Amino acid sequence: MKIGIDLRSLEKGAQHRGIGRYATELIEALSHFDHENEYVFFVSHPKALPPEFKLHKEFKYGHQTGKGEGLRGVKYIRIIYILPRSLSIDGYGLDVFLQLDPFIPVLAKRTPVVSVIYDLIPFLYKSQYQHVHLGGYTPGHLIGYSRMKLKWKLLERQLSKFTTAKRVISISEHSKKDLLAFVPGVNPDRVDVTPLGPGSSKIKPTVSKQLKPLIQKNFLFYLGGADPRKGLVPFMKDMEKVWKEHSETMVVFAGKEITNYEVPEARKLRDTIASSSRSEQVFCFGYVSDSEMYWLYENANAFVFPSRYEGFGLPVLEAMMAGSPVVTYNNSSIPEVAGNATVLVEDGESLAPALNRLLADKALRSKMVDLGKKQASLFTWAKTARATLETLKKAAEDK
Numbered sequence: 001m002k003i004g005i006d007l008r009s010l011e012k013g014a015q016h017r018g019i020g021r022y023a024t025e026l027i028e029a030l031s032h033f034d035h036e037n038e039y040v041f042f043v044s045h046p047k048a049l050p051p052e053f054k055l056h057k058e059f060k061y062g063h064q065t066g067k068g069e070g071l072r073g074v075k076y077i078r079i080i081y082i083l084p085r086s087l088s089i090d091g092y093g094l095d096v097f098l099q100l101d102p103f104i105p106v107l108a109k110r111t112p113v114v115s116v117i118y119d120l121i122p123f124l125y126k127s128q129y130q131h132v133h134l135g136g137y138t139p140g141h142l143i144g145y146s147r148m149k150l151k152w153k154l155l156e157r158q159l160s161k162f163t164t165a166k167r168v169i170s171i172s173e174h175s176k177k178d179l180l181a182f183v184p185g186v187n188p189d190r191v192d193v194t195p196l197g198p199g200s201s202k203i204k205p206t207v208s209k210q211l212k213p214l215i216q217k218n219f220l221f222y223l224g225g226a227d228p229r230k231g232l233v234p235f236m237k238d239m240e241k242v243w244k245e246h247s248e249t250m251v252v253f254a255g256k257e258i259t260n261y262e263v264p265e266a267r268k269l270r271d272t273i274a275s276s277s278r279s280e281q282v283f284c285f286g287y288v289s290d291s292e293m294y295w296l297y298e299n300a301n302a303f304v305f306p307s308r309y310e311g312f313g314l315p316v317l318e319a320m321m322a323g324s325p326v327v328t329y330n331n332s333s334i335p336e337v338a339g340n341a342t343v344l345v346e347d348g349e350s351l352a353p354a355l356n357r358l359l360a361d362k363a364l365r366s367k368m369v370d371l372g373k374k375q376a377s378l379f380t381w382a383k384t385a386r387a388t389l390e391t392l393k394k395a396a397e398d399k
Contacts, residue, residue, distance in 0.1 A: 001038070001095040001392070001393065002037070002038045002040065002092075002094050002095050003037055003039050003040070003094065003095065003096055003098065003392055004039075004040045004041075004064075004089055004092060004094040004096070004098065004111070005023070005027070005039060005041055005042065005097075005098045005100065006042050006097070006098065006099050006101065006104065006106065007023060007041045007042060007100070008042065008043060008087070009023070009100055009101040009104055010023055010043075011043065019100055019101050019118070022100065022116075022118075023100050024053060025196075025197065025199075025381045026384060026385055026388060027039075027041075027055070028053050028054050029197075029382050029384065029385035030059070030385045030388070030389065031056040031059035032059075033382070033386070034385075034389060035056070035058040035059060035060070037389075038060045038062075040062055040063070040064050040092065041061060041062070041063050041064070042063075042065075042089070043063060043064075044065065044085075045065050064092060086105040086107045087104075087105070087106045087107065088106075089106055089107065089108050089111050089113075090107070090109055090110050095112070095396040096111070096112045096113075096114060096166070096392045096393075096395045096396040097113050098114050098116070098388075098392060099113055099114065099116065099165070100116055101116075102116065102117065102161060102162065103155055103158050112166035112395040112398070113166055113395075114167045114391055114395045115161065115162055115165040115168050115169070116169045116170075117168055117170045117171070117179050117191075118171055119171075119175050119309075119310070119311025119312075120159075120178045120179065120182050120311075121229065122155075123155075123156065123159070123182065124309070125229055159182070159183050160185075162179060162183050162186050163185040163186050165190075166395040166398060167190045167191070167192060167391050167394060167398075168186065168190060168192070169192055169194050169388060169391055170191050170192070170194070171193075171194065171195060171311060171312045171333075172193065172195065172311060172333035173193050173336055174311070174332050174333035174336065175311045175312070175333060176188070176191050176193055179191065192387070192390075192391045194384055194387040194388055194391065195312070195337070195379055195384065196312055196314055196317070196379065196381075196384055197382070197383065197384050198314070198317045198318045198320075198376055198379060198380075199290065199318055199321075200290075203290045203291055203294050204291055204294075205291055205292075205294040205295035205298055205299075206291035206295055208289075208292050210285060210292075211292060211295060211296070214252065214283070214296075214299065217248075218246070218249045218250065218301050219249065219250035219251065219252050219300055220242075220249060220250070220251050220252070220300060220301060220302050220303075220304045220355065221252045221254070221296045221300035221303050221319075221324065222235070222251075222252070222253050222255075222303070222304050222306070223254045223255055223293060223296070223319075224255050224305070224307070224315055225255055225256075225257045226255065226257040226258050226260070226263050226266040226269060227263075227265050229307060229308045229309050230306065230307050231306035231307055231308050232253070232265065232269045233265070233268050233269055233272050234306065235306040235351060236251075236269065236272045236273060236276060236282075237272070238350050238351045238352040238355070239251060239276065239278075240276065240277060241350065241352035241356070242352050242355050242356055242359070243277060245356045245359075245360070246356065246359045246360075249281070250282070251282045251283070252282075252283045252285065252296060252300070253269070253282070253283070253284045253285070254286065254287075254292075254293070254296065255286070256287045258284050258285070258286050259285070259286035260286070269284075294322050297318065297319050297324045298322050298323050298324065300324050301325070301358070301359055302324065302325045302327050302343075302355065302358050302359070303315070303316075303319035303324040303325070303326045304351065304355070305319075305326065305329075305334075306329065306351060307329065307334075308329060308332075308347065309331060309332045310331075310332050310333050310334055311332075311333060312336075313328075313332075313338070316328055316337050316338055316342065317337050317376055317379055320338075320341055320342070320372030320375055320376040321372075321373065321376035323372070323373060324372070325342075325343070325364075325365045325368035325372065326338065326341075326342035326343065326368070326372060327342065327343045327345065327351055327354050327355055327358060328343075328344060328345070329344070329345055329346075329347050329348075330344040330345065330346055330347055331347040337379075338375070339371075339375045339378075340371065341371035341372045341375035341376075342372065343357075343358060343368065
C-alpha cells in the first residue's frame with residue numbers, strides 16, 4: 001500500500017505536544033515493523049518539514065508538500081481566514097490517507113480517508129472553552145469573540161466529515177460513544193477503538209535545579225493543562241483537608257499552561273494557591289522536560305489527576321508506568337486506562353480522603369505501584385501502530 005499521513009498539525013513546533021506527539025510515537029512505532037508499505041508525509045511547504053523522526057532504516061517514506069498557507073500567512077490578511085487551507089489528496093496514487101487532525105481539512109473524492117477522533121471536549125464544554133480562549137468577554141475581545149463563534153460553527157460542520165470518512169480511529173471507547181452521540185450518521189461498525197501507549201521508559205530521570213527543593217520530600221504531583229474541567233482549583237481546596245493530617249506534604253503543578261497567566265484558569269489557580277494556608281508548599285513549574293517529568297513521577301507520593309473529563313488520560317498511564325500511585329476520578333475514559341490499578345474517586349467528590357489514606361499507608365502505595373506498572377504494560381505504541389495499520393488496510397480494501 002501507499003499510505004499518506006497528514007503532518008500539518010506538527011508544524012510550528014508542535015511535534016511533541018498533543019496530536020504531534022501522537023503522530024511521532026505512531027510513526028516511529030510503524031517504522032520498526034512495517035517495511036513493506038510506502039508512506040508519504042504531507043506538509044504545507046518545504047520549510048514546514050518537522051524534525052526528523054527516529055525511524056528504522058528499512059522504513060519506506062517520503063515527503064509531499066502542499067501549496068503552503070498562501071494569503072493565510074500574510075500579516076493583516078490572515079485574520080479573515082478561519083481554518084487552514086484544505087489539502088487535496090487525490091492525484092498522488094495513495095491507497096489510503098490518515099487524517100490525524102479532523103479540523104485541518106482535506107479534499108478527497110477517490111482516496112479513502114481514515115480520520116482520528118481524540119475527544120469532543122471543546123464541543124461538550126463549548127462555553128467554557130470559548131471563554132478560556134478569548135480571555136474573557138471584555139469590549140476589547142468583541143472581534144475575537146465574533147471570530148470564535150464563526151470558527152465554532154465551521155468546526156462543528158467539520159465534525160460531519162466523520163460520516164464520510166471510510167473509517168474512524170477512536171483513542172477510547174468513551175470517545176467513540178461521544179462521537180456516535182454527537183454526530184448522527186456515523187456508522188459504529190466503521191469506528192475502531194485503538195488506545196494509546198505511554199512514552200519511553202528509557203528516559204533517565206533527572207533532578208534539575210528547580211526540582212532540588214523536592215528531594216526527599218513528600219509531594220503530590222499533577223501534570224497537564226489548565227482549564228475548568230481539569231479540576232485544579234477544587235483540588236487545591238481539597239488540599240486544606242489533606243494538610244490537616246499531612247502538614248508537610250507539598251504539591252507540584254507542571255504543564256505549559258500552569259504558568260501562563262493569560263489563561264484564566266491558570267490565574268484562578270495562582271490566586272487560590274496564594275490564599276491557601278500553605279502556599280509556600282506549592283510549586284508551579286510550567287513546562288518540564290521528559291527527564292524532569294519522569295523524576296517527578298518516580299518520586300511523588302502520588303500522582304493526582306482531578307480531571308472531570310478525558311478523551312484518554314495519557315498522564316495516568318505514564319504515571320503508572322513510571323511507578324507513581326495514582327488518585328483520579330472515575331469518569332469518562334479514565335477507567336479504561338486505569339483498570340483496578342489506581343485509587344478511583346467518584347466523580348465530583350473530594351479527593352482528600354483518598355489522598356490522606358494513600359499518604360498514611362506505605363503498603364498501599366507500594367501495592368498501587370505494582371498494580372500500576374502491570375496495568376501500564378498492557379498499553380504500548382507497538383500495539384497502537386499495528387492496530388492502526390489494520391484499520392488503514394480495511395479502509396484501503398473497501399474502496
